[in-house]
Amino acid sequence: MIDELVRADSAVATCADAPVWALSEHDLIAVLDATHRLQQRLAAVQVAAVRELDGRGTAVAQGASSTAVWLRHRLRLDVSAARRLVGLAASLDVAPPTVREALADGAVSLDQARVIADTVATVSASAGPEVADKAVGVLVEWAARFDPVALRKLGTRILDHVAPEVADAAAAAALAAEAARAARDRHVTVSEQTGGRLRLSGTLDAEAAALLRAVIDPLSAPSGPDDTRSEGQRRHDALADVCRLALRTGELPENGGDPAQLVVTTDYDGLARQLGAGALDIGLGLTPDTVRRLACDAAILPAVLGGTGQVLDMGRQRRLVTGPLRRALVLRDGGCAFPGCDRPPRWCAAHHIRHWADGGPTSLDNSVLLCGHHHRHIHQSEWAVRLGHDGRPEFVPPAWLDPDQIPRRNHYHRRT
Known part of the structure; x- marks a missing residue:
């Protein structure tokens, strides 16, 4: 399989260098159709590989929290695209072979295959496998004329075409299935x-x-009448207003031991002189005017910085990393520090690099932010964590994963 894919890759590379400007309009359309068909066939192979990797638990074994997160890091996909790929692989795994064959033949697109698989699963549950087999043929035929959105709408009444005697009863089941899909895809x-x-x-x-x-x-x-904002700009400002209202209620859940709040790092003298820019603890820069406006109705939370901008150590006597020490940790790590993880600070706990029970102090140079999954993974696996020469966390993989055990870092939270 790998040899065949290598040959296909070479053939496609040759086509990529061909001058399309020399083609006639008829040939250009033929090229478009051929590339689309090839894309769907390759997608069928990719989906099969994803399903097998997911079934083997490869992602979790390599330290990822899920197959979708592993795919995002491995293939540099948007996380929503990675989730869709895993979901499609799962749907096609239990779908009739006809659906996978249609995708492999290039007769349907990935999104159409997902719609057909979902619809057939609903039909099979409500009317039995024989009716479901009839539905597959009709839906594949419709896929040649309708896009995924229209195909899903038509699929809600597929039983009117293949089994009208059970259509009404199945319509209620279809509505319930759609509600389940909405909950899954949210x-x-x-x-x-x-x-x-x-x-x-x-x-x-x-x-x-x-x-x-x-x-x-x-x-x-x-x-x-003088409001010149576009509709999109008004929705943006409305969302910001909702967030401000939520922050003022005082009813939001605590954030790692601290109440929900905005933490702004800035130079006090610059702030007093109305010249100092600032940065939120999530790394977003703020103009001097914005910093001063936030300071009008928010508490000033000072963070002591060293000459190189490194947050100085705050507190060694407590076991729990809370208050100023946690804020310092958030400013340094930006979120879960495990390589490839994008979990934000509010989903993270502080991990003692040298365990508290082993005499490890509660200090900045003995702490690292980890999300729940990677906190458990560090305790249960052979990964090791340490601070590098610049005071930033780095993780040494086990020898079975990387024989050279080259330290790895998280680059999702970097601000510079």
Whole structure:
């Protein structure tokens, strides 16, 4: 299989260098169709490999919290794309062979295959495998004419075409299955962009969507005839208002032992002279005006920095890493420090590099932030953690994973 894929890779590389400008319009369309068909066939091979890796537990064995997280790091995918790939692999694994064959033949796309697999699973549960086999043929035929969204809508009434005698009873089951899919697929992704901005994306289930609209819609209405903000800008400002309101309630859960809060690091003299820029503890830069505005209605939480910007040690007498010491740890690590993990500080606990029971002090140079999964993994595996020459955490993999045991670092939380 690997030899065949290498040959295919070489053939595609040759095509990539070919001058498409010399092709006629008819040939260009033929190239588009051929590349799309090839893409689907390769996707079928990839999905089969993902399913096998997931079944073997390869990702967890190599220190990842899930196959999706491992794929994101291995293939440099967006985390939502990695989750979709794992979900599709699981769906096709239990789908009739006809669905996998259609994908391998290039007759359906990945998204269409997911819709067909989900629809057939619902039909099989409500009307039996024989009716499900009929549904597969109809859905594959429809896939030649309809995109995944339209195909899913048509699939809700597939029994009207293949088994009308049970269609009404199955419609209720289809609604329940759709609710289950919505619960499974719900997620929100927060991605860092340049300049300290964040990009939000995700899928909300019906209940969360209704809650969001109920909160956002009134706040995103134009404030008057002179309001020049776009619709998207008004929704952005409404979301910021909702977050401010939530912070002011005082009812948010505690964050690693501290109440929920914004922590801004800045130079006090610069702040007093209205010249000092600042940074949030999650690494986002703030203008001097923003720092001063936040200081008007938020507590100033001082962090003592060394000459190189390193947070100085704060407290050695306590076992629990809380208060100023935890804030110093968050400023240094930025989140879970295990290589490839993007868990933010609020999901992390402080790990003693040298265990407290072994005489290890509760100090900055003996602590590292780890999410729950990697905290357990460090305690239960052969990975070792230490601070590098620059005072940043680095992790030494076990010899079975890397015979050279070259130290690894987390680069997701780097700010410079």
